[in-house]
Amino acid sequence: MSEVVVITGASSGIGRSAAISFAEEGSGLFLVARREERLRDVAEQCLALGAPRTEISAHDLSKPGEGARLVSFALERMSKIDVLVCNAGYGCFTPVADYSAEKMARMWQVNFQSAYESIQAALPHFLQRGSGHIVLVSSIIGKKGMPFSAPYCATKFAQVGLGEALWGELREKGIGVSVICPGYTETEFHEVAAVESNKAQTSRPLKGQSSRVVGQAIVRAVRKKKRQIHLTWPAKLLLLINRISTRLADYIMLKVSSVNR
Numbered sequence: 001m002s003e004v005v006v007i008t009g010a011s012s013g014i015g016r017s018a019a020i021s022f023a024e025e026g027s028g029l030f031l032v033a034r035r036e037e038r039l040r041d042v043a044e045q046c047l048a049l050g051a052p053r054t055e056i057s058a059h060d061l062s063k064p065g066e067g068a069r070l071v072s073f074a075l076e077r078m079s080k081i082d083v084l085v086c087n088a089g090y091g092c093f094t095p096v097a098d099y100s101a102e103k104m105a106r107m108w109q110v111n112f113q114s115a116y117e118s119i120q121a122a123l124p125h126f127l128q129r130g131s132g133h134i135v136l137v138s139s140i141i142g143k144k145g146m147p148f149s150a151p152y153c154a155t156k157f158a159q160v161g162l163g164e165a166l167w168g169e170l171r172e173k174g175i176g177v178s179v180i181c182p183g184y185t186e187t188e189f190h191e192v193a194a195v196e197s198n199k200a201q202t203s204r205p206l207k208g209q210s211s212r213v214v215g216q217a218i219v220r221a222v223r224k225k226k227r228q229i230h231l232t233w234p235a236k237l238l239l240l241i242n243r244i245s246t247r248l249a250d251y252i253m254l255k256v257s258s259v260n261r
């Protein structure tokens with residue numbers, strides 16, 4: 001039976017691109033997001049590109065328990081899971097003082113807790129088979145804090161921590177863990193974050209990479225069992241500067257974030 005890949009946040013952007021890249025390699029797909037119509041379009045595209053089978057499942061991951069539910073649906077319908085890509089998420093460009101605890105709790109549920117629930121639900125299956133791969137789509141600002149995006153950074157740092165620690169727990173059990181840290185990527189993310197932040201729009205300091213590049217990197221990370229991937233050269237440069245001078249990197253982040261203040 002061909003590989004089965006579960007992807008959350010597959011209705012647009014990076015998740016959609018990852019689905020397309022896996023489909024091109026002949027993987028079967030279980031696609032998750034809220035917008036069913038969009039998922040249906042992605043599923044059709046994936047079938048046309050070589051996926052032997054696709055299923056869609058609408059879940060609102062802001063609801064506690066949905067992360068686990070989607071995994072049990074996937075196991076019911078696809079009989080197995082080989083790769084779990086936890087990608088669904090959204091951001092904000094808001095000072096902490098203006099971002100309520102309720103909003104933070106919702107973002108935490110979608111960006112981190114739902115991924116934790118999915119991983120926990122998939123682990124018995126992976127452990128029983130002695131194989132499987134978990135992908136967490138974090139961000140470069142899960143490695144270096146960006147002012148005015150603190151709630152989002154917190155969720156992305158948590159994903160990096162979870163992924164790094166989990167890799168150590170699972171390395172001798174045949175289960176891989178990859179953390180993907182994209183830099184600025186051209187997707188709907190920025191419009192969604194603007195709405196979340198009650199802003200008409202957000203400024204774009206640089207031209208970003210395409211989601212296609214990130215989708216392909218996710219497939220590569222799984223195939224090569226990469227532990228962590230940093231994408232875009234400004235992001236890689238930032239991490240290097242941060243190692244040499246945290247103060248300079250802090251200043252750069254302040255400058256970059258000031259456009260969205």
Ligand SMILES: NC(=O)c1ccc[n+]([C@@H]2O[C@H](COP(=O)([O-])OP(=O)(O)OC[C@H]3O[C@@H](n4cnc5c(N)ncnc54)[C@H](OP(=O)(O)O)[C@@H]3O)[C@@H](O)[C@H]2O)c1
Nearest residue numbers: 009011012013014033034035061088089139185187188189
């Ligand atoms: N774009 C960037 O610059 C960038 C950089 C670094 C990291 N990332 C990360 O990459 C991941 C994908 O983002 P993207 O850039 O591809 O943005 P996107 O195009 O806005 O995609 C976000 C995906 O998450 C899903 N989603 C959001 N809220 C959800 C909810 N409550 N329940 C279920 N699904 C939900 C959306 O589907 P529905 O709306 O249909 O539910 C959509 O499929 C995110 O985790 C983001 O943090 C993005």
